[in-house]
Amino acid sequence: MDARRCQVRVGGTLLELLPERALHWPEAGVLAVADLHWGKTESFQQHGIPLPGGVLEDDLARLSAALSATGARRLLLLGDLIHSRQGLTPALVRRLAAWRExxxxxxxxxxxxxxxxxxxxLPPEWRLEVLESHADEGPFRFAHHPEPAPGRYVWAGHLHPMVRLSGGADRLRLxxxxxxRDVGVLPAFSAFTGGLNxxxxxxxxxxxxxxPAVVEV
Amino acid sequence: MPAGRSRTLKAQLAARRKALRSGNEGGGAPAMPGPPAKKKRRTVRRRRAAEGTGASTPPMTGTPMERLRGWFASKGWTPYAFQEEAWAAYARGDSGLIHVPTGAGKTYAAYIGPLADVAERGQKGLQVLYVTPLRAVSRDVEKALLEPLRMLDADIDVESRTGDTSSSVRQRQRERLPEVLITTPESLSVLLSNERAAELFASLRSVIVDEWHELLGSKRGTQMELALARLRRFAPEVRTWALSATLANLDEAARHVVGTGRVPTLVSADLERPVEVDTLLPDSVDSFPWSGHLGFTMLARVAAWLDPEQSTLVFTNTRSQAERWFEGLRFARPEWEHLIALHHGSIDREERERVEAGLKDGGLRIVVCTSSLDLGVDFGPVERVVQVGSPKGIGRTMQRAGRSAHRPGATCHILFVPTHALELVEMAAARDAILRREVEPRMPPGKPLDVLAQHLVTCAMGGGFTREALRDEVRTAAAYAGLTDEEFEWTLALVREGGPTLRAYPEFRRVVEHEGRFVIADARIGRLHRLNIGTITSNAVVQLRYWSGGKLGTIEEAYISRLRPGDTFIFAGKRLEFSRFKDMTAYVKPAKTKATQTPRWNGSRLPLSSSLANAVRRTLDSARHGDVTTDELAAAWPVLEAQERLSRIPSASSLLAETCETRDGHHLFLYPFEGRLVHEGLAALLALRLTRLQKATFSLSVNDYGLELLTPAPFPFEEALRPALFTRERLVEDVLESVNVSELAKRQFRDIARVAGLVLPGLPGARKSTRQVQASSSLLYDVFLKYDPDNLLLVQARREVLEQQFEQGRLGRTLERLEQSPVELVHVRRPTPLGFPLVVERISASVSNESLLERVERLKERWTREDARSA
Structure with a gap:
């Protein structure tokens, strides 16, 4: 196993936490990510806020890296894929369609x-299977909102969790x-997101x- | 009784003081009658007529100027020489600066000339613009400007236009402005964004900018300069006059108000009143804290000193401190319940106005306040002024002292209340500096591009502009005299294309070019821009209201977000229980239990001014040499003596350095006494240079006296402390590099992002549609740094850090001093009286050249649950 990853066992199932901000379920060939916020930069630009692009390309490269490193066959997107309707510009739709291909x-x-x-x-060329509230697979429920579900362990997003570390006066927020116990929350996948401690x-x-690694703290 | 010694300053021209009249209005005038003016302008004139009071009316004959002189005489006033001088200068067509102390009659010095001019010409439309930095005083100004009108048989309207103006009045003003308009720099910019701005301002004859010393040193002043440049284009004959209190750089202040095309006229009068300074000394300095800022150990003494017979302003340095002192004084003297009040900038406007009115009519005797009462509002009856905590600056202290005994020739009096032992030294130093009249300069910021970016969008809305014409116009503002073509083009590109490369900003639109003319892209973006006009940056605030209805004021979102329902806190002197947060409003109800906390406002704390810092070094040096002749130093002696015993009292000719090990790690303390801003830059610079000697992470801590570098592993500080560490070689490069690896630029960027329109204001009641485009400025900073590192706003953030940390060369001069000063290195076993406050008040900046992973590995053991609270 890659030393940069961390392994967790949930109810007997082995999962990997990837530094690419993704959850890997090797046995099922599933990769899960949350809160990609595609089109966020474009939303800002349309409101007259000059913000450089580039976040999306980096995010996509990271997602591609995680896919090829794990060889996952299924990619679960746990909500907030699109930031806003205005941000979904034709150019963006084309760019993402090419990535999809x-x-x-x-x-x-x-x-x-x-x-x-x-x-x-959503644009048909992205070829997404869309579920309204959740996907139950094996012992897990994959959802956007981190709410417990009886009998299943829930993997979710939405919160953009961040951890604050401090020692003396040195502080980090990651x-x-x-x-x-019942719910696991993934980090926001997009680099252009704030978060909740x-x-x-x-x-x-x-x-x-x-x-370049995931570290248990 | 104050135990301190009184010292009286002698004004140089005491003789000219004898007829000093108070301020700009007769006391006891009833508040303006209420109904807001409707569509008909007649209403306004009726309001004006209502101003006429019982004073005997001289005959209405002669020229307007003769009649206005008659009005002066009817008030029993004889014009001062400086007033005559100002009127004559205006009549000649001059522009310039009028420099006299508050309350000496500078308003009429500036206003009578223009008013006579307007009456003479008898034309309609806006002719006099009166700009005040405080919208709260616009009503008082309005009254003062209305008064002389009753002597003129002319159809002249006087109105205000501020953030508080009702929408119906705004609507009317969009069509037509009154002859005399009172406004703020921000509201003026909003008016300039009117599509018909050129037409509205074409008839303008004069602009009067009040309290120019308050605006000059900030971006509000820069924005004002740009507005003045615009007005000069719309009305080429316009005369611009500023009113200012004492400054070290009056000539520069004058140049910046008239622009580059004119020679300013300086009208001065030395009418400064003598200032008497006392310090309330602690009973015993042994029980007096080494640090902290509340000063509650002095509460009982202050409560005993205060006397409701003598109306008193108690100034504090922060709003939080004002809340606590108000609470404390009420607890100590419950019988004063109806005589004491609280005033600070976050309290609801109506409540503030109630307090101001109470001060004027004498109903309120003691008001605990912050800088909210530094300016404007003439409080005739205030007898005494108390300053709790460090006075911070000489000009500011003199201004606060000037609030007291506002009578002709009376001596100003201020009582200092120290909150910790070392402030006694500051107070001794401040008295010395006041004696020497070492008033600070206010340095105008150098061509800030965020303000220019905002101005370009404003001009694009206000009828549009062409490239060359606007560039030339902007350069007539002294702040932008040195603006290069490249900088102008960059800024234009920022508002037009977002950045230098079109590709990176494909969807961005704000200003568009149409046949050589730059105009706003669309109405929605224009509306967002209008909300964003201004350069006063503050943290996101939310309304504070009772469940049952009733506004309390505003409070920082960051503070509210840490509260849980049921938590109690003190605000506006009331004990409140937090209920819930909804739609940018925090709802509270009266608390049944004792409140446990006071809100904190993260407003920028003022650093020690250069003049005061210099005076503190001088004072400590004499203490080191055994001169403890002032009462303050005598009182502080046990602490100074402890400092001398454990280490040394810093001298003026060497640099005191202390090293120390605690369980936090390895500390280096340095005491340059240059004020917090300079120390911030210096700490980052030194930390960077030290990491070059050995891989390390330094946590930085600064205060007005010195700085601390703390590192978890042992570090050879002694070897490192050589003159080479303080070299000015590669200074700019090193500062920039250290700024890049520290949080300084990120913090600076917060304000720049707001002014340049990257962060939309979280105004209470802001439309929900903007919620999708809210991002923290630190997140934006990271995105810019990574994807457009050459963006000029980042360059500006770095430059502002440089300028402000340098404080116009202060860091360079400090290094020059330190490079030549021998280092006096003392190894101490525990933090000394000087070092202790640095340990307590650690800021969260750090400079590191360790990798992220190394830091995480080191930190993860110490991850404290308290830090991760919230969620």
Whole structure:
């Protein structure tokens, strides 16, 4: 196994937490990511806010890297794929369609998040299977909102969890995986996202994205 | 009774003081009658007529100027020489600066000339623009400007236009402006964004900018300069006059108000009143804290000193401190319940106005306040002024002292209340500096491009502009006299294309070019821009309201977000329980239990001014040499003596350095006494240079006295402390590099992002549609740094850090001093009285050349749950 990743065992199933901000379920060939916020830069630009592009290309490169490194056959997108309707420009749709083609054999499944609800139909050329609230697979439920589900362990996004580390006066704030007893929250995939500080209660684990590795803290 | 010693300053021209009249209005005038003016302008004139009071009316004959002199005489006033001088200068067509102390009659010095001019010409339309930095005082100004009108048989309207103006009045003003308009720099910019701006301002004869010393040193002043340049284009004959209190750089202040095309006229009068300074000394300095800023140990003494018979302003340095002191004084003297009040910038406007009115009519006797009462509003009856905590600056202290005994020739009096032992030294130093009249200069910022970017969008809305004409116009503002073609083009590109490469900003639109003319891209973007006009940056604030209805004021979102329902806190002197947060409003109800906390406002804390810092070094040096003749130093002696015993009292000719090990790690303390801003830059610079000697992560801590570098692993500080560490060689490169690896530029960028329109204001009631485009400025900074590192706004953030940390060369001069000063290195076993406050007040900046992974590995053991609270 890649030393940059962290392994967790949830109810007997082995999962990997990737520094690419993705969750890997090797046994099922599934990769899950949350909160991609495609078109966020474009939304800002349309409001007259001059923001350079580039985030998307980096995000896509990271997603491609995670896909090829794991050889996953199914990619679960756990909500907030699209930032806003205005941001979904023709150029962006074309760019993402081209990216989709470069991973033509991977199945893409979107579990809609709150941001996605503003977009009724997603571009058909992206070839997404769209689920309204969740996907139940094996012992897991994959959803956008981190709400517990009886009998299943939930993997979700939405919160953009961040962890604050401090010692003396040295402080860091990093995106993280927050793995609770019943619910695990993925870091926001997009680099252009803020976040919410998380606390660690008993029985919970926190894994920080400290590029180039994932580190349990 | 104050135990301190009184010292009286002698004004140089005491004789000229005898007839000093107070301010700009007769006392006791009733508040303006209410109904806001409707469509008909007649209403306004009726308001004006209502101003006529019982004073005997001299005959209405002669020229307007003769009649206005008659009005002066009817008030029992004889014009001062400086007033005559100002009127004559205006009549000659001059522009310039009028420099006299508050309350000496500078308003009429500036206003009577223009008013006579307007009456003489008898034309309609806007002719006099009166700009005040405080919208709260616009009503008082309005009253003062209305008064002389009753002597003129002329159809002249006087109105205000500020952020508080009702929408119906705004609507009317969009069509036609009054002859005399009172406004703020921000509201003026909003008016300039009117499509018919050129027409509205074409008849303008004069602009009067009040409290110019307050605006000059900030971007508000820069924005004002750009507005003045615009007005000069619309009305080439316009005369621009500024009113200012004492400054070290009056000539520069004058140049910046008239622009590059004219020679300013300086009208001065030395009418400064003597200032008497006392310090309330602690009973025993042993029980007095080494650091902290509340000063509650002095509460009982202050409560005993205060006397409701003598109306008093109690100034504090922060809003939080004002809340606590108000609470404390009410607790100490419950019988004063109806005589004491609180005033600060976050309290609801109506409540503030109630307090101001209470001060004027004498109903309120003691008001705890912040800089919110530094300016404007003439408080005739205030007798005494108290300053809790460090006075921070000499000009500011003199201004606050000037609030007291506002009577002809009376001596100003200010009582200092120290909050910790070392402030006693500052207070001794401040008195010395006041004696020497070492008032600070206010340095105008150099051509800030964020302000220019905002101005370009404003001009694009206000009828559009052509490239060459606007560039030439902008250069007539002294702040932009040195603007290069490249800088102008960059800024234009920023608002037009977003950045230098079209490809990176494909969807960006704000200003578009249409046949050589630059105009706003569309109405929606224009509306967003209008909301964003201004350069006053503050943290996102939310409304604070009772569940049952009723506004309390505003509070920082960051503070509210840390509260949970049921938490209690003190605001506006009330104990409140937080209920819920909804639609940018925090709802509270009266708390049943004792409130546990006070909100914190992350407003910028003022650093020690250069004049005061210099005076502190001088004072400490004499203490080191045994001169403890002032009461303050005598009182502080046990602490200074402890400093001398554990280490040394810093001298003026060497640099004191202390090293120390604690469980936090390895500390280096340095005490240059140059003020917090300079220390911030210096700490980042030194940390960078030290990491070059050995791989390390330094946490930085600064205060007004010195700086601390803390590192977890042992570091050879002694070897490193050589003159080469302080060299000015490669200074700019090193500062830029250290700024890049520290948080300084990121923090600076926060304000720039707001002014340049990257961050939309989280105004209460802002439309929800903007929620999709909210991002924190630090996130934006990271995106820019990574994807457009050459963006000029980043360049500007770095330059501002440089300029502000340098404080116009202060860092360079500091290094020059330190390079030549021998280092006095002392190894101490625990932090000394000087070092202790640095340990307590650590800021969260760090400079590191370790990898992220190395830092995480080191930090993860110490991850504290408290830090991760919230969620």
């Amino acid at each position: 470069s991973h033509a054999s991977v199945e893409l499944v979107l579990v809609r998040g709150n941001h996605d609800r503003h977009v009724k139909t 995106p993280c995986f927050h793995v609770g 998380v606390s660690r209660r008993p029985g919970e684990r926190v894994f920080a994205i400290a590029e």
